[in-house]
Each structure stands twice: as structure tokens, then as C-alpha cells.
Amino acid sequence: MKRLLTYAILVAGLAGSAHAKDVTIGAIIPLSGASATQGEDQRRGMELALEKINVNGGVLGGKLSIITEDSAGRAPTALDAAKKLVTVDNVPVLIGEFSSGITIPVGEYIAQQKKVHLNVASTSIDVRKIKGDFYSVIGLDDVSGAFSAQDAIDRGAKKVAVIAPNNAYGQGIADAFAKKFKELGGEVAASIMYTEGQTSYRRELQQLEKSAPDMYVYTAYGKESATINREAFELGLTDTPWYAMYITMCTADSDPKYIEGQIGMDLNYVGPSGADYQAAYKKQYNGDFLSTFNGFAYDAVMMAAAAINKAQSDDPAAIAAALAEIGKKYDGVTGEIAFDDEHQRVTQPYLKLKIASGKVASN
Amino acid sequence: MFDFLIHVLIMCCLYSMLALSLNLQVGFGGLMNFGQIALFGCGAYGAALAYKYDLGFASGILIAVGLSAFVSWAFAGIGRNLQSDYWGIATLALAEVVRIIVTNEGWLTGGAQGISGIKPLLPELSGRSQQLGNLAICGAVLLVALLACMRLTRSRYGLGLKLMREEPQLAQSVGYDIMSLKRGCMIFSGFIAAAAGFIFAHYITFVGPDQMFSSETFLIWAMIVIGGLGNHFGAVFGAFLLQFIFAFIPFVKDMLGLPTEFVAAMRLVLIGGGLIGFILWRRTGLFPEKVGGRADG
Numbered sequence: 284m285k286r287l288l289t290y291a292i293l294v295a296g297l298a299g300s301a302h303a304k305d306v307t308i309g310a311i312i313p314l315s316g317a318s319a320t321q322g323e324d325q326r327r328g329m330e331l332a333l334e335k336i337n338v339n340g341g342v343l344g345g346k347l348s349i350i351t352e353d354s355a356g357r358a359p360t361a362l363d364a365a366k367k368l369v370t371v372d373n374v375p376v377l378i379g380e381f382s383s384g385i386t387i388p389v390g391e392y393i394a395q396q397k398k399v400h401l402n403v404a405s406t407s408i409d410v411r412k413i414k415g416d417f418y419s420v421i422g423l424d425d426v427s428g429a430f431s432a433q434d435a436i437d438r439g440a441k442k443v444a445v446i447a448p449n450n451a452y453g454q455g456i457a458d459a460f461a462k463k464f465k466e467l468g469g470e471v472a473a474s475i476m477y478t479e480g481q482t483s484y485r486r487e488l489q490q491l492e493k494s495a496p497d498m499y500v501y502t503a504y505g506k507e508s509a510t511i512n513r514e515a516f517e518l519g520l521t522d523t524p525w526y527a528m529y530i531t532m533c534t535a536d537s538d539p540k541y542i543e544g545q546i547g548m549d550l551n552y553v554g555p556s557g558a559d560y561q562a563a564y565k566k567q568y569n570g571d572f573l574s575t576f577n578g579f580a581y582d583a584v585m586m587a588a589a590a591i592n593k594a595q596s597d598d599p600a601a602i603a604a605a606l607a608e609i610g611k612k613y614d615g616v617t618g619e620i621a622f623d624d625e626h627q628r629v630t631q632p633y634l635k636l637k638i639a640s641g642k643v644a645s646n
Numbered sequence: 647m648f649d650f651l652i653h654v655l656i657m658c659c660l661y662s663m664l665a666l667s668l669n670l671q672v673g674f675g676g677l678m679n680f681g682q683i684a685l686f687g688c689g690a691y692g693a694a695l696a697y698k699y700d701l702g703f704a705s706g707i708l709i710a711v712g713l714s715a716f717v718s719w720a721f722a723g724i725g726r727n728l729q730s731d732y733w734g735i736a737t738l739a740l741a742e743v744v745r746i747i748v749t750n751e752g753w754l755t756g757g758a759q760g761i762s763g764i765k766p767l768l769p770e771l772s773g774r775s776q777q778l779g780n781l782a783i784c785g786a787v788l789l790v791a792l793l794a795c796m797r798l799t800r801s802r803y804g805l806g807l808k809l810m811r812e813e814p815q816l817a818q819s820v821g822y823d824i825m826s827l828k829r830g831c832m833i834f835s836g837f838i839a840a841a842a843g844f845i846f847a848h849y850i851t852f853v854g855p856d857q858m859f860s861s862e863t864f865l866i867w868a869m870i871v872i873g874g875l876g877n878h879f880g881a882v883f884g885a886f887l888l889q890f891i892f893a894f895i896p897f898v899k900d901m902l903g904l905p906t907e908f909v910a911a912m913r914l915v916l917i918g919g920g921l922i923g924f925i926l927w928r929r930t931g932l933f934p935e936k937v938g939g940r941a942d943g
Contacts, residue, residue, distance in 0.1 A: 314906055314907055314909075314910040315910035315911070315913065315914060319910070326906070350900065351906040352896055352906065352909070353896075353906050353907075353909045353910040353913075355910065355913060357857075357862075358850060358852065358854075358856070358857055359657060359850070360892070360913075362653075362850055363653070363654070363657070363892065363893050363896075364896065366649065366650050366653045367650055367893075367896055367897075370647065370648075370649040370650045370653075371647050371650050371897075372900075382856065383759070384758075384759075384760050384852070384854040384856045384857075385856075387760075387762045387852050388762070388850040388851055388852035391762075391763070391851050391852070392850075407759055409759050409760075409762055412762055412763055449749060449750065449758065450749075450758045451757075451758040451759050451760070451854070451856075453758070454752065454757050454758050454759060455759060476750070478746075
């Protein structure tokens with residue numbers, strides 16, 4: 284009798300799971316440490332996606348949920364989180380991390396465990412080395428650096444001076460820019476990697492000035508670029524055009540009078556289909572985007588859900604196959620997403636922008 | 647769960663080596679080193695550089711040993727006449743210098759992008775057996791380091807170290823050469839820290855300057871302060887305790903349905919609060935230093 288009961292429960296359980304199946308995926312993001320703001324923004328993007336998916340019928344007839352783990356911005360902690368999600372929670376899909384230096388070791392582990400990994404923020408070209416089912420929903424530095432170089436040439440620059448932060452992002456994008464710019468026949472007369480958190484960048488700026496460029500190209504985080512922009516203005520360098528890579532990040536904290544007339548590019552992080560998303564974000568969190576990263580996290584969760592539904596399974600290999608199919612052309616809130624042979628996003632819509640009367644405007 | 651546990655144990659062993667090494671400097675020699683993570687970095691970059699330039703495993707060990715000996719020697723030599731707390735500030739600065747050099751000399755070290763794809767220690771194994779192999783290696787190295795430290799501190803040399811910590815002038819007056827004591831202690835403990843870095847690099851297969859932030863040093867400090875300064879078992883226990891707490895906080899979060907920010911906040915509270923609590927109320931840590939064979943509370 285007891286055995287019969289067990290079978291009955293087992294059969295009932297199996298029948299139930301055939302009808303509706305809840306799926307859990309994992310996310311590793313920095314919610315403490317130096318990149319906690321961007322991490323929080325990623326969390327918001329994922330939360331919005333999750334709500335939307337579950338309102339619209341969920342996945343495989345059940346609910347989708349995300350277990351989010353904090354990476355603290357450290358590789359060892361992120362790896363702890365990845366191992367927990369893979370070996371204990373047994374998630375088929377993982378999203379994250381933020382910094383390339385953490386995404387790479389975590390990615391190699393996930394690839395070795397044959398799970399699907401969606402990269403939503405790390406833009407170093409070194410992530411290409413991760414094999415397995417690793418997909419970048421965000422365009423890498425070679426894409427953005429090359430776009431900026433082409434744009435600078437189009438705007439008549441021949442000899443430029445470059446300044447960028449001395450970290451993985453800055454070194455990556457400056458290299459990609461220089462490579463493409465030289466290919467197009469331009470000259471990079473000076474290139475300086477600045478140390479983050481200084482109180483003054485006069486020395487760096489004067490060094491750039493010596494090379495007498497016909498355009499300054501820069502990329503910097505909000506607070507630092509506020510200093511750079513003010514000092515460049517005071518040194519009279521703003522008589523030469525300034526080109527900002529990721530102009531909204533570069534000018535966010537700057538005084539409008541120092542940045543008037545700057546030109547530059549930025550991610551079109553709200554693509555043609557992103558207006559509704561932007562409105563939903565504003566409504567939920569009572570404010571504008573915290574950073575440019577929420578949209579990629581949103582798209583990653585939406586794509587993962589679409590792939591699970593397409594595969595009709597929560598098996599990582601089946602999801603990866605479905606994802607490759609969906610990733611031929613996917614209409615995300617960050618614009619059209621298409622993967623190349625190495626599963627990296629090939630096109631990313633960029634905007635050509637300028638600062639006019641203190642505001643970012645299209646050019 | 648089993649695989650996760652193995653991973654946590656591996657990390658425990660690696661941090662235990664770092665804690666043992668720092669404990670030898672601070673707990674026994676009174677050398678307030680705030681730059682411990684640089685020694686770890688020497689080991690990690692030894693492995694990474696050997697991989698990048700295809701020099702092989704053995705030369706990786708040689709590079710790690712050479713780098714750590716050099717940096718330890720520099721640590722000991724810098725501001726040789728400074729008092730211990732001022733010397734501590736100098737070590738913090740020197741560790742930052744090492745990190746900045748690594749970030750800027752991109753032609754050699756890969757710069758801020760780091761070096762990725764380093765081969766695992768046991769490439770012929772895979773899956774769980776590889777993990778068990780890693781754990782065996784880590785456990786063995788930790789055991790050797792622990793025995794070596796115990797032997798060292800029981801010897802006359804260890805007595806000299808303790809005397810240097812308590813009464814440097816007295817140590818000098820009875821014929822100890824303070825400078826060579828300092829140098830020897832730094833270089834020996836540097837090897838242990840570098841061993842941890844070397845294994846860590848092969849284990850996570852990536853090395854970058856972001857792994858050498860000074861906040862990492864303070865994590866190791868928390869381990870030895872909580873475990874007990876001047877007690878080898880205390881250092882190892884502190885490392886295991888903190889690693890286990892960190893690894894299992896996320897499970898508490900899942901069980902109670904708390905938001906992930908809780909984990910982030912709890913980690914910071916535990917390190918900071920633990921340090922302050924122990925310094926205020928239990929200076930000797932969980933395992934007090936043994937003096938004359940008896941526990942001295």
C-alpha cells in the first residue's frame with residue numbers, strides 16, 4: 284500500500300511537471316564594491332524583464348525566476364557565486380558579471396560546466412577567448428572603438444590626442460580606437476592613460492596639448508571627466524574640438540559651460556523598440572536610468588526566456604541551440620541583436636551626438 | 647553541493663596560506679605588513695607570465711619565487727629605521743606601487759586586461775577528479791607550510807622573531823641582527839603567500855591587477871585578528887571560518903528569502919564588525935598565542 288502511494292505521488296509529480304515547469308536562472312552582479320551602482324542598475328533591468336515575462340505567461344507554462352548573487356566586484360567571490368549557482372542551484376543559464384576581469388574566469392568555469400552564459404556588460408575583446416556557450420549581448424570594445432575612429436575621421440580629424448582611464452575598459456577602447464584610426468590614415472599623436480580618482484588632470488592635459496592635435500578624443504567616468512572638462516576649458520584646450528566616446532557618461536557630471544560644443548558617440552541603449560521599456564523603468568524606479576547597463580541585462584533575460592520557450596526545455600544544450608537561432612536577428616530594447624560565429628554581438632546601434640545649449644542632442 | 651564544498655575548501659586552504667604567512671610577520675615578528683596582497687600577486691603573476699610566454703610550469707615556480715623574494719626583500723629593506731606602524735604605511739604604499747606597475751607595463755603583464763586562459767594544475771583530469779586533485783594539492787601545500795611555520799617559530803630563530811616584536815633594542819643588544827631577522831621572516835613568509843597566488847592563478851585561470859587591491863589585504867588581516875595573532879592554528883581557523891561564512895551567507899539568503907543586497911551588506915558588516923569586535927573585546931582572538939607552552943588568555 285505504501286509503495287502504491289509512493290508511485291501515485293511520483294506519477295502525479297511527473298504529470299504535474301509535464302504541464303508546467305518553473306525555471307530558475309542565475310545572475311552574478313556587483314551589488315557591493317566599486318561597481319555597485321552599475322550592478323544595481325543591472326538588477327533593475329532583470330527585475331523588469333522578469334515581471335514582463337511572468338505577466339505574459341512565463342516559460343514552459345511555469346514561472347521564470349532569477350537567483351541573484353553578489354560578486355562584491357571580486358573574482359574569488361564571483362567564482363563562489365558561480366559554483367553555488369551551477370552545482371547547488373543547478374541553473375541552466377547564468378548572466379553576468381560586470382568587469383571583464385571577473386567575467387573571464389567565471390565564463391571559463393561556466394563553459395567547462397556546459398551551461399549557457401550571457402555577458403551583459405564586459406566589453407573587453409579578451410572575452411572572445413571564452414569558448415562554449417558564451418554569448419555577448421553587449422558589443423565589445425572593438426566595435427565601439429572602431430565606430431568612434433570612423434566617426435572622428437568623418438568629422439575631419441587627422442591628428443588626435445587620446446585620454447582614457449587606466450583600467451581594462453580604458454586600455455581596451457583606446458587600443459581599438461588607435462588601431463582603426465591608423466588604418467584609416469589618421470595619426471594618434473599622443474595617448475595618455477589617466478589614473479582614476481585624481482584631484483587634477485592638468486599635467487596629463489598639458490602633455491596632450493604639446494602634441495598639437497586637431498582633435499582631442501577622450502572617455503572618462505562622470506566625476507573625473509567633470510575635472511578633465513573644467514581644466515581643459517581653463518587651459519584653453521576647448522578651442523580644439525573634443526570628441527567623447529560614450530558622451531552621456533563623459534558629460535553627466537560636468538558643468539554645461541565647459542562642455543558646450545563637444546561631439547561624440549554613445550550607445551543607443553534605447554533602441555527603436557525601447558521606448559516602452561524606458562517608460563516602465565521610469566515608472567518603477569522614479570527616475571532616469573542609473574547607467575547604460577540595465578537595458579542589456581533586460582535583453583539578456585528576455586532572450587533567455589525566449590530561448591527556453593523555443594527549446595521547450597530547460598536543458599542548457601537545447602537552450603544554447605535555440606539562443607543561436609534567436610540570435611540571428613533579435614529585436615531588443617538596446618536595438619537589433621545579432622551574434623557572429625563566436626557568439627559576440629556584431630552590430631550595436633550607436634548615436635552620433637553633440638552638446639548644444641548644455642544638452643545632449645543628435646548630430 | 648559536494649562540488650561546491652570542494653571549491654570552498656580549496657579557497658579555505660589558499661586563504662589559510664595567506665593568513666599563515668601574514669601571521670608569521672605580524673603575530674610573531676611584529677611586522678605590521680599592510681601589503682600582503684602584493685606577495686600573493688608575485689605568485690599569481692609568476693604563473694601567469696610563465697603561461698603567457700610559454701615557459702612551462704617549472705619556470706613559473708622560479709619566476710614566482712624570484713619575484714616574491716625580491717618584493718619581500720624590498721618590503722624588509724624599505725624604511726628600515728621606521729617604527730612598526732610607520733613601516734606598515736610604507737608597505738601599503740609599496741603594494742600599491744607593485745599593482746600600478748603591473749597595470750601600466752602592459753607589454754609585459756597584459757596591463758589592466760590581465761592574463762587569461764592559464765592552464766589548470768592537473769590538465770589531464772577533468773570534472774570532479776580535477777577538483778579533488780586541486781584540493782589535495784592545496785591541502786598538501788598548506789600542511790607543509792603549517793609544519794614549516796611551526797618548526798620555525800619553535801626554533802631559536804622563532805624566539806628571535808618574538809624578541810624583535812617585544813623588545814627590538816633588547817634583541818639587538820643580545821646579538822640579533824634585526825635587519826636580517828626582518829628580511830628572513832619576510833622572504834620566508836613571502837614564499838608561502840606566493841605559493842597561494844601561484845595555485846590560485848592556475849585554479850581560476852585568470853590573473854589581473856584588480857586581484858591586488860589593498861582591500862584584499864584587510865580581508866587577510868581580519869582572518870588573523872579573529873583567529874588569533876601569534877597562533878598558527880588560529881590563522882588557519884580564522885581563514886576557514888570567514889571563507890565558510892562568506893560561502894554560506896547566500897544560502898541563508900535563499901532560505902529566508904532575503905534580497906541579495908543583504909549578502910553584500912552582511913559581508914561588509916562581518917569583516918568590519920568582526921575586526922572591531924575582536925580588537926575591542928578579545929584582542930587575543932579565538933586561539934590566543936601560546937607562551938611557554940601554556941595558553942595565555
